[in-house]
Amino acid sequence: MTGIASLIRQGTPSALGVTPGVTEHAEDYAATGGYGDTLSAAELLDRIADAGLRGRGGACYPTAAKLRAVRDAGRRPVVVANGEEGEPGSVKDRWLLRARPHLVLDGLARAAEITGAERGYVYLSDTTAAERVRRALAERAPHLPVEIVHTPHTYVAGEETAVVRRIDGGPALPTAKPPRPYEQGVGGAPTLVTNVETLARIALLAARPDHGYRTARTTLLTLAGGDADPVLAEVPYGHTLRSLARAQGTPEPAGALLGGLFGGLIGPGSLDLVLDPDALAAAGTALGCGAIRFLGPDECPVSLASAALSHLAAESARQCGVCVAGTGAIRDALATLTTGTATPDIAGRLERWSTSLPGRGACGLLDAAAGTAGSLLRSFPHLVRSHLDAPCPACDAAAGSGDRLTVAVPGVARRAVPHQRTSAPCPR
Structure with a gap:
């Protein structure tokens, strides 16, 4: 990946920062309003609610409601910055931890103030991001103790119960719900597991509360x-x-x-x-x-759907029999479409799986597999039918193209000397 672009209005607080090509130092971050005392914890929570900020981890759940649930759970809570991106096509969270660790740590500290948390964690798998966060903590430590927790990089490792399980010393694998982490998480304490971009936007909103609506949207x-x-x-x-x-x-x-x-x-x-x-x-x-x-x-959606199912099947935590069997069955069915060997009943089988499998696994992996199959049928029914008649040249060409889903994290240079000015890469 080479491009970093901003389409936001000039003056709107930016998560990309002033110099996206280098890691921001504490002094530079503070100079732009970071770590300020513009709002109390209660005022900030009200601003988050008024702005309508939602989580950026995938579920788009209202951030204020999540903060209140942890705050009101009855015990001293824990806050976690979740930087483990399981989606192969996403890079934003690792980039934020590499380029703007102070923005994330500021958001984590503010979430701790709102919820009353006594300790925090930064959860990640990226070694470069870990080094930048560790350096940021040495430059300016938050008011609460923060520990970095490494995890192997997998699709399910960022699921909130997997995060809790890993921090508690176990494998990064989802657990049955309830309880949810906000009820009983790390060490049994109510736990806020929040995506790092969500925390970054909390910090941006705190620095510029007059732009809360723009920041949230x-x-x-x-x-x-x-x-x-x-x-x-x-x-x-x-x-x-x-x-x-x-x-x-x-x-x-x-x-x-x-x-x-x-x-x-x-x-x-x-x-x-x-x-x-x-x-x-x-x-x-x-x-x-x-x-x-x-x-x-010139790309075939059937081939892309097949690649997505191959990835999901390989990344299954293998804890739920229905997930292993269901994801594998959809993968195999889509593979026959790409090779022109599918049987006439394939559309019916894909439709059945797309409606019967969601919600039956411990995490969202099975839902993603079933949803991909269903969306292929809804959006490209004519292509599913045409793949029954003859092999698809586009699918055949894509078969040897390697990994088509994984995106590399943009380069972020480590700035050696505070206040050294380095030009940012030109937007695309």
């Missing part, structure tokens, strides 16, 4: 696909998906895979949908973690 996106380089972009809600494709460099997409692997496939007729969690949910898709992969004009 702006998001980081990982845009990829076609023949163009992926782009990490900061975008306000309201842009169409088609305009984002053009900004990324895929001017005539044949559709898109939204929300990482969670939002499913949409066809070209849906590209005029606007970037907004509610609008996308009403259309049967999801913004999720903000990863959008556009289909090139």
Whole structure:
């Protein structure tokens, strides 16, 4: 990935910062309003609620409601900055930890003040991000003790119960719910497990409360696909998906895979949908973690769906028999479509799985697999039928193209000397 772009209005607080190409020092962050005392914890919580800030980890749950639930749970809570991105098409969280660790730590400290937490954790798998966070903690430690917890990088490692399990010394695997972490999490304490971009936006809102609505309605996106380089972009809600494709460099997409692997496939007729969690949910898709992969004009959606299911099946935690069997069955069925060996009943089987499997696993992996199958049927039914007649040349060409889902984190240089001014990369 080479591009870092901003489509937000000038003057709106930016998660990308002033110099996206280098790691920000504590002095530089404080000079832009970071670590300030503009609002009390109670005032900040009210501003978060008024702005309508939602989580950026995938579920888009109202942040103020989550903070209140942890605060009111009855015991001294714990706060966790969740920087483990399981979605292969997302890079925003690792980038934030590498480039703007103080922004994330400031947000974590403010979440601790709101909830009354006595300790915090930064949970991640990226070694470069861990080094930058450790350095930031040495430069300016928050008021509460913060520990960095490493985890192996997997699709399910960032699920909130897997986060708690790993911090408590176990494997990063989901557990049955209830209880949810806000009720009983790390060490049995009520625990706020919050995506690092959510924390970053809490810190931005604290620094500029007069821009709370804009801050809450702006998001980081990982845009990829076609023949163009992926782009990490900061975008306000309201842009169409088609305009984002053009900004990324895929001017005539044949559709898109939204929300990482969670939002499913949409066809070209849906590209005029606007970037907004509610609008996308009403259309049967999801913004999720903000990863959008556009289909090139000559790319086959069946092949992309098959690649997504292969990834999900390989990443299964293998704790739930229904997930292992269901995800594997969908993977195998889609593979027969790409090779022209599918049987005529495949559409019926995919439809049955897409409606019967969601909600039956311990985490969202099975839901993502079933949702991908269902979205392929809804958005591209004619292609599913045509793949029964003959092998697909586009699927055949893609078979040897390697990993098409994983996006690399943009480079962030470690600035050696505080206040050294380095030019930021040109926006795409």
